[in-house]
Amino acid sequence: MLQALFFDISGVLYEGQRAIAGAAKAVGRAQASPLQVRFLTNTSRKTRQRVHQDLLALGFELALSQIITAPSAAKAMIQAKGWRPFCLVHEKIRSEFDDLDQAQPNAVLVGDAAEGFSYPALDQAFRLCLEGAPLIGVGMNRYFKLEGQLHLDAGPFIRALEYAAGTEAIIVGKPAPAFFLEAVASVGVKPDQVMMVGDDVQGDVEGALSAGLQACLVQTGKYRLGDESGCRRRFPCVASVVEAVELALG
Template identity: 55%
Template sequence: MMIKAILFDISGVLHVDKLPVAGAIEAIQRARDEQKIVRFVTNTSRSTSTDMLQSLLKMGFDLSVDEVFTAPVALRQVLQQRKLRPYCLVHKNLLPEFADLDQNSPNAVVVADAADGFSYESMNRAFQLIMQGAPLLGVGLNRYFRQNNQLLLDAGPFIAALEFACDVEAEILGKPAKAFFQTAVESTGFKAEEVLMIGDDVFADVEGALAAGLRACLVQTGKYTPGDEEKIRHPGAWLCPNVVDAVNRVIKPSYDYSNR
């Protein structure tokens, strides 16, 4: 079935440490020129959605706010809908995203990539609230990410620690949650099987997309490490050197590419 829309992960796929991947800006434009709907989906939680959009625009990417789907925004919407008061264990740069929510006497725990904010004190506070009945809400289960040419722990391991300690299961609002992918797909107007997810994370991007019925491509940039493709359990994923090759494969499906 022809691919009619593309979901792009951002960090590690379109740019690495704020430097655009070679040819990425042009690849997105080629996709648009070929009448492909494009969306940008990310679990990135070290900046607000507004700051992230402005950063991408400064790098030269052409996109609008309604094309961007971020896990923190999805999480914020759930908090508002359920009238929850969050204890925010998040990065200091992300705090403005939740600043106007009532956070007195918290009755929910929100965990994102808090970086140095993950201390015994903060984790124990989250643990105590969950043990008192507060739901555990996570931006994503990403295990790690790449920054300044090194791998760094993401939110996933800390969420897993709280799940283990409290004997609960976190509700994940970003990738790889099926609902997150469905929201992005619905915005394109096409069926899931007509949409391709391009990402550098085997579990959050590729496995999550495939489980939600999308097509998926793993690129060998960003957090990718050799052998990651062997961890993909669902069949049919593509493996491409970078986002440019992935887009070219969509535009020229008859080209002789090798599957994983």
């Protein structure tokens, strides 16, 4: 029996500056139900607080504590390990890591750095990894959708560093099973009692299924016709988050 419902955010709850039609009401239904609700995102262009503020402004009702972001998980790991990271991240979230010791870095953190993915920055990250610094990836998404267009995400750059330095990245966000299981632990249920709703067949659906969760793909956001065939496992594919919540509530 389903006990919890997890939502991806961008592309599932909103696109661009607008909420998906009926999404706020659907999330409200889930929040009012016995299901425990969490919001999981790999976004590395916004702080957790900004994600919360933006959702509230779009009419969603949720608590900051319900949002789990990959950058926050990455920071927690770095602090636990005592690493000094070279942060190749977006300028809008750089402040989240300001309190970490970044002198003489012995680790590399890569998120969606946008214009920050310059040759000098990537070259420095490469040299550090070549010398043995662990490579931490904020998610492994190939692309994301913004204002109607698809854009490169952090995944391709992480793959390039892995290839060049002969290393393997530690992926903190989706599709890493540990990220999903951390969220599952926060609601205190079994993985198979949770459904993940997302628009990314690899990051959201396949990642969740690999961690033992249920999953549902929505045909909004970055979804492209035929994406559902990109995963060999069976899962529901519905028009939007509205139908996904109806499915979860039975």
